[in-house]
Amino acid sequence: MKRACVSLMILILLMPSACSPALEPDTTPTSTPSLQPSATPTPSPSPSPSPTPPPDVEFTDLRLLPDKQVGDWRVIGLITNRSASPMIDPRVAITLMSNDGAPLVTETVPIIFAHLAPGESSPFRAVFPSVGLASDIRVALHSNHEGSIQRAALEVDILNTGRTSRGSVAILGSITNPGNDPVSITALALTAQDSSRRALGVALPYAMPGSMRGGESAPFLALLEIDAGASSYAAYVDAVAARGILDPQPISLDGSPRLKLDSQDHPIAIGSLKNVSDNAYLASLTLTISYQNEWVSVSQIDTPIPLGPGEKRAFSMTEFPGMDAILQDAAWSLEDLHLDVRIDPTLVGSEVTQAIPVELEILSYERIGTFTFIRGTVTNPYTHRVYNATVMTSLRYDWGYLMTAAWVVAAETLSTGESADFVLAIPIPANSTPRYAEFDTWAAAVQNPADGSPPMQLP
Structure with missing residues (x-):
């Protein structure tokens, strides 16, 4: 019964005239008004979305410095994110100016950090060869992407410095992850400063950890290309929280x-x-x-x-x-x-495509000084482009003891059927006897999965 009553109520709502008394026609004369064209209402324009305002940045410590050759220049500086949003992969446009204020050349370069949270600063640098006489610089933010950052704070200590045989300065230090969670380090930079804290140059890492466990410390070494007599260094580290570390390590x-x-x-x-x-x-x-x-x-x-x-x-x-x-x-x-x-601890999700062999032809072996040199060519035998075509060798005695080893990237990319020459330098320890050892040399490369199906060898 309840279901029938509900149906009835629906019928009444949908067809009200079925149960209403019949209406008599209205015989009262009516005047027909003259019809005026109705004005079509003009729709109000919808507001166009306002473009995202560029982030507010501040440039400080800008220096125009002569480089190694006359007419070559180095530009260094510091960019600070003064906005409320993180900046991802920022790039700056740097223009060298002449004495009369005319632009000479402009270069667009990424800053050293890939991530710049609100309030953070990152050094940047650029080299301008063969420009001639320059007297001033102009710097502006060129591009930036929006995103989120899960920042990780690290501690940096400078331990020692030493001049290298090439005239640069090696800066030795340590990085410590004081937290409990793993981190990924994407960039490290040291700004060399004089006694007045003016920037003299930017040192970039020659060796540094790429990932760290919680509570771990590790060494790093940065190189300052020109010895400018720095009295102190300011450290900048771009580190973010990592998803996790594989256990056991692969x-x-x-x-x-x-x-x-x-x-x-x-x-x-x-x-x-x-x-x-x-x-x-x-x-x-x-x-x-x-x-x-x-x-x-x-x-x-x-x-x-x-x-x-x-x-x-x-x-x-x-x-x-x-x-x-x-x-x-x-x-x-x-x-x-x-x-x-x-x-480096291997982070979760770091597995990659397995390497594939490429064709190797060895043309000669030659001993010069403290090295043995292998010369030859590598060829891509596949229907797809390959990357990082690498020649590897190890030198072992008859009983399997490793004397030495080396590898070299012969070509960053090789198209189908393309070849590249290589020279592989193998260091020889003193008092070793290579004539009693045997070379094991091979070549391999990687394929980009985005290139499609697995590569097939050419017929």
Whole structure:
């Protein structure tokens, strides 16, 4: 019954005349008014969305400095985000001006930080070769993207400095993550300052950690291209919270790394990596040499192509900037030095596409000084473009002991069927006997998954 009553009520609402008394026609005469054209109402214009105002930024510490050659210039400065929103990948336009105020040349460069939260500052720099006489600069924000930042605060300490053989200044320091969560470090910069805190130059990292666990400290080394007699340094770090760290770590050391010297007493760090996981991963290493428990130099190795599941890969490093200057007054020997190799923690979601072999042709071997050089070509045999075509070699004695190793990126990209020449320099430790060892040399590259289906070899 309830359902019937509800239906009835609906009928009454929809058809009211069915139950209403019949209406009699109205016979009262009516006058028909004259019809006037009705005015069509003019719709009010909808307000157009106002463009997002450009962020408010402030430029300070702007310096126009002569570079190494006459007519070459360096521009350094500091940009501060004075707006209420984060800035992502900001770029600045820098114009050099002549004596009469006319623009000479303009360059658009990214600032050193990829993320700039409200109130934060980042250095920037640009080099202008062969400009001639310049007297002033103009700087403006060129572009910027909106986004969010989950900032991580790190602590930076400067420990030592030393002049390199190329005339630059090596700045040795440490970075500490005081928090409990992992972080990803995207940029590091040091502004060299004089006694009046005026900027003299910007030092960029030669070696630094890319990711850190909570509570961890790690060394870094930055290079200032020109020794300007700095009395202090201001540190800037672009670090953000990381999603997490894989546990257990997929990349580890395969045995203990060793420190050797070549015949000219230059250090050679030698070791091997292994991938113990089921996925392909890249690896980043910082190699630190210590003397009497104090760091004297840091170097960095980034694998250009990933290590596949179960793969082992030997490595070496010969560049340790500033070490000679820091140890110049010390009577050291190889036994006094200690090598520590730190592998960056692998972050969650860091797996990559596995490397694929490319064709390798070796043309010659040649021993010159403390190196053996391998010359040859690599060729892309696939139907897709490949990237970071890399030649790798290891030199082992008959019983499997690793003497040395090296790799070189022959080409950043190779189109289908394209070839590239390479020269691979392999450091040879002193007192070793390469004639009793055997080279294991191979070449590989990576494919961009965005290029489509897996590559097929050319017929």
